[in-house]
Amino acid sequence: MKHGLSGLSLAIALSLLVTGCVTERTYTGTDIPVSERKLDKVAAARERMQLGLTYLNRGNSEQAKYNLDKAIEYAPELEDVHVAMAYYYQTVGDLVRTEQAYQDAINTKDASGDSMNNFGVFLCQQKQYDKAEKMFLAAIEMPKYTRTASSYENLGICSRDAGQTEKARQYFQMALKYDPRRSVSLLELAELGLDKGDYVDAQNQLARYHQVAAQTPESLTLGIKIEQALNDDAAMKRFGILLLAKFPASPQAKQYRVNLHQ
Known part of the structure; x- marks a missing residue:
């Protein structure tokens, strides 16, 4: 599954309340200040x-x-x-x-780093992956930038979209070093582990994901695939039961029912 890039809301000014600046000036011959709007x-x-x-x-x-x-x-x-x-x-x-x-x-x-991060999001959406990578890294290098984990996660998503899975894995790991609770990075690493054949790591990453985020049809289906790859029928069945019980109308649950009867 593909996850979206993370940027600040660009409608930044809607919450700003601004007014004109009032200055005081004292005219010659009087000590009485007169206010005027500048x-x-x-x-x-x-x-x-x-x-x-x-x-x-x-x-x-x-x-x-x-x-x-x-x-x-x-x-x-x-x-x-x-x-x-x-x-x-x-x-x-x-x-x-x-x-x-x-x-x-x-x-x-x-x-600021926020503008660079947002620019990186735009560039990645336009498939300008090299430029996007440079912009995310530039944001991270800004001294007062606080959204480092978000930018590393964006780097991971962008690298994945560019087909650079190993680089994507490294960037997702960096995101988690700055924020261990980033659910998108955890789920992405679980998917990358499954694709790479590193099923135990995929299992561990998915378990970490479920510790910080709610179960979804996508995450439970991923669990089914991982346990199937590990030949653990009991665990696979547990994920299937959860999928059918919690999300019975989801496309994933419908496909799971089809697979059960094949």
């Missing part, structure tokens, strides 16, 4: 970004683009506005401009 370009850019993404989520791409353009005009060095523009272009299906917007984001002076 345009805070970064705050204005975030406000435009929020508005643009709101319009995009409502399906109004014209107003979305107008406000996102304004956001970039106000603060061209703000990373988030370029990420938001990448989200806009990806939503409307302009993949060339999506890539350019991500490039603009990671070229800002305060570029």
